[in-house]
Amino acid sequence: MSDIIKHGGLTPERLELLTRTIAKGASPDELALFAAVCDRTGLDPFARQIYLVPRWDSKLRAEVRQTQVSIDGARLVAQRSGEYAGQTPVVWCGRDGAWREVWLADEPPAAARVGAYRRGFAEPVYATALWREYCPTDRDGNPTVMWRRMPALMLAKCAEALALRKAFPAELSGLYTAEEMAQADSAVPEAAPRVVPAAALPPATPAERRADLDTLLSPTPASAAPAASAAVAAPEPGSVEIEEMWIPPSCQIATIPNKAGRRVWRIDCPGADRPLAVTDADLAAKVEANIAFGHATLVSVEIVKGKLIARTIIAEGKA
Numbered sequence: 010m011s012d013i014i015k016h017g018g019l020t021p022e023r024l025e026l027l028t029r030t031i032a033k034g035a036s037p038d039e040l041a042l043f044a045a046v047c048d049r050t051g052l053d054p055f056a057r058q059i060y061l062v063p064r065w066d067s068k069l070r071a072e073v074r075q076t077q078v079s080i081d082g083a084r085l086v087a088q089r090s091g092e093y094a095g096q097t098p099v100v101w102c103g104r105d106g107a108w109r110e111v112w113l114a115d116e117p118p119a120a121a122r123v124g125a126y127r128r129g130f131a132e133p134v135y136a137t138a139l140w141r142e143y144c145p146t147d148r149d150g151n152p153t154v155m156w157r158r159m160p161a162l163m164l165a166k167c168a169e170a171l172a173l174r175k176a177f178p179a180e181l182s183g184l185y186t187a188e189e190m191a192q193a194d195s196a197v198p199e200a201a202p203r204v205v206p207a208a209a210l211p212p213a214t215p216a217e218r219r220a221d222l223d224t225l226l227s228p229t230p231a232s233a234a235p236a237a238s239a240a241v242a243a244p245e246p247g248s249v250e251i252e253e254m255w256i257p258p259s260c261q262i263a264t265i266p267n268k269a270g271r272r273v274w275r276i277d278c279p280g281a282d283r284p285l286a287v288t289d290a291d292l293a294a295k296v297e298a299n300i301a302f303g304h305a306t307l308v309s310v311e312i313v314k315g316k317l318i319a320r321t322i323i324a325e326g327k328a
Contacts, residue, residue: 027054030298032061032074039074046076050086050180055302058082062190063290072290078184080166083173086180087125094126096172097133099165117144117152117160121168125176136171143167145191147320153191154309154321163188253323254285256306262287262297276319285310285317292322299325 024040031054032040043054043061052059060077078086087093100108101118112118119140124133143164145153156163166188174181260278274287276296287293292308296319299306307324310317 023055026301030301031055031294033294033297034063035061035074043074043076046184050078050082050184051089052078052082052085058085060187062187063294076184077190078181078186080170080186080188083170083181083184083186086184087173087177090177090180092128093177094128096126096169097124097135099123099168101161101164112161117156118164121161121164123165123168123172125169125172127176130176134172134176136168136175138164138167138171140164143189143192154323156191158323163191252310252312254308254310254317254319256285256296256299256308256319258300258303258305260300262293262300264293283315283317285319287319289320292319295322295325 024044028035028040032043035043039061046052047054047059050059054060058079059082060079061074062077063072063074065071066073098110100110100122101112102108102120102122103114103116104119108122117140120137122135122137124135126133140160144156144160147153151157152160166186170186170189174184256276257278260276262274262276265273265275272290274293276285276287278285287296296306296308304325306322307326308319309321309323311320312318
């Protein structure tokens with residue numbers, strides 16, 4: 010992998026940092042493939058132009074890591090081709106079938122369309138993204154936080170990524186943005202196989218689930234916290250509130266194995282009266298990378314009977 014690392018700009022030191030932060034837990038083959046894609050596209054993972062994202066593969070029945078680009082990374086690849094000549098303005102369409110240059114309605118648009126210009130082409134390469142195909146939803150079937158707050162922008166990013174990939178297939182083939190993959194991530198995945206036999210792991214009672222959540226989010230240091238149950242992701246009906254919370258880079262994040270053989274994460278912040286729990290591996294990896302690079306992370310937080318559980322990333326920024 011040394012040649013790939015050298016040509017992709019990933020020195021051994023940068024590769025080690027990548028392994029500890031952005032690509033934490035990746036296998037040598039996944040790292041080598043990621044480095045090759047970075048080399049081919051010229052994108053920098055440390056500039057947040059390209060990511061290595063863990064996802065559950067139901068066919069392999071295992072967690073695999075896939076390369077994903079940001080919309081800025083896709084734009085940069087198109088620009089570096091030397092044949093990119095800009096884009097058409099984004100237009101949005103409602104359920105009435107009328108296209109609009111500005112989306113002002115309270116309800117989300119039904120579709121967004123954008124065209125990418127490439128030198129030598131007779132006309133722009135248009136792409137249309139439909140709301141019903143791309144909007145990710147939560148457990149209750151509602152759009153996730155960013156898609157509720159900025160529906161027109163999120164759908165426009167999907168249309169733009171589609172148009173850029175159609176106009177520059179050699180450069181962007183197989184590379185998708187977070188906005189395009191959000192729908193796949195929001196789908197309920199097939200359950201991962203347990204590490205221990207099911208017979209050795211009887212279902213936890215409601216009281217045991219509450220005790221596990223109390224253990225994970227207790228005031229004791231993370232290093233001394235006992236194992237926690239995977240059931241922290243299943244709050245009791247009617248007990249959930251949603252708020253927002255900034256996670257500054259001064260916080261510490263620790264991994265805690267649970268009884269099912271999977272992992273949860275605990276975040277302790279200076280001055281905070283309560284720790285924060287994370288049950289999603291992708292979210293935990295992004296927060297940990299932000300902490301390592303001195304960035305703050307704004308997350309949506311579910312408050313379950315006074316306990317804090319991070320659910321989605323809303324924004325990121327330099328602290």
